[in-house]
Amino acid sequence: MxxxxxxxxxxxxxxxxxxxxxxxxxxxxxxxxxxxxxxxxxxxxxxxxxxxxxxxxxxxxxxxxxxxxxxxxxxxxxxxxxxxxxxxxxxxxxxxxxxxxxxxxxxxxxxxxxxxxxxxxGSRADPQRRVFEGGTIDREAHAVTIGGGAVALTPREFDLLWALCEKPGRVLTHRTLLETVWGVAHRDDVDYLRVAIRALRKKVEADPSRPKLIINEPGVGYRLAGSAPRVA
CATH class of the missing domain: 3.40.50.2300 (Response regulator)
Structure with a gap:
């Protein structure tokens, strides 16, 4: 059973x-x-x-x-x-x-x-478009919208947001995010990640000083607020 x-x-x-x-x-x-x-x-x-x-x-x-x-x-x-x-x-x-x-x-x-x-x-597909709280990210079009408006992200910021959107609600360690976005050679360069997260929050959070979307797990990593992947 x-x-x-x-x-x-x-x-x-x-x-x-x-x-x-x-x-x-x-x-x-x-x-x-x-x-x-x-x-x-x-x-x-x-x-x-x-x-x-x-x-x-x-x-x-x-x-x-x-x-x-x-x-x-x-x-x-x-x-x-x-x-x-x-x-x-x-x-x-x-x-x-x-x-x-x-x-x-x-x-x-x-x-x-x-x-x-x-x-x-949930869906086991590998969609090119994901919906997260307040916005969408389209991998094929390399586009992000927040509240219906387009948001310009750098390639690194886009890859970071996509990595978080792939596993909403799940904590991704600093090392996992660094390897995914920057490559294995930068797996220990946590400062790179912190700077990129800070820049990304300024573009996708309503109040970057009190983030509700990209959540920090001190000493461990980050997670995207949410419970399950949604496809648009």
Whole structure:
């Protein structure tokens, strides 16, 4: 039987919290307390769509199984400690969709799960035109509109916005964005990214000093506000 969510958590108290939150939504779930169990459940067809993954598993480091879960077709949301910035970055670079910091708010967690589910069940096409909050971006025409008016972006700004639009709601690490937009040689040049984000916000945000569209995840990366890709 299909399950929406795979809970991978070895601490019974936290697992009960996760189960309680999911029970209130009607989402179905399977439970695993080890990495080995998680990989077995991920291999079951039809597999769960989203994995809630604790990194401190008894048999393996949770980071090690992220690529396998992603390859199996699951969106991975990592449950991590408040100050574990390096873990967050590593998890996202390995293919995780998102992270939730412990202690987590149930409402926030459920919102992240629903967002991941929408991404998994949304369009799998590779459209040339995307709609984001307040605007559109057309890759073929190399055009951006905000509120119905054309916005002139530099080629680098356009590529950066497109990269964010491809995975709305998902945190993209500094390294991922740098490799995508500037190339592997600039994967560590975070200052390039910060300057470009600042310039892009001035053109697409109503109030660049209080950005609502391009959201910063301190020490990790950026995400585009939104829950699922939309095609125009």
């Amino acid at each position: 299909h399950k929406d969510v795979l809970i991978v958590e070895d601490e019974p108290a936290i697992r009960r919290l996760l189960v309680g939150a999911l029970d209130r939504t009607g989402l179905t779930y399977a439970e695993a307390s080890t990495a080995a169990e998680a990989l077995l459940l991920a291999a079951v067809q039809p597999h769960p769509l989203v994995a809630l993954l604790d990194l401190g598993l008894p048999d393996r480091d949770g980071l090690e199984i992220i690529p396998q879960l992603v390859e199996a077709g699951l969106a991975v949301i990592v449950l991590t400690a408040r100050d574990a910035t390096d873990e967050k970055v590593a998890a996202l670079d390995l293919g995780a969709d998102d992270f939730v910091t412990k202690p987590f708010d149930s409402a926030e967690l459920l919102a992240r799960i629903r967002s991941a589910l929408r991404r998994k069940t």
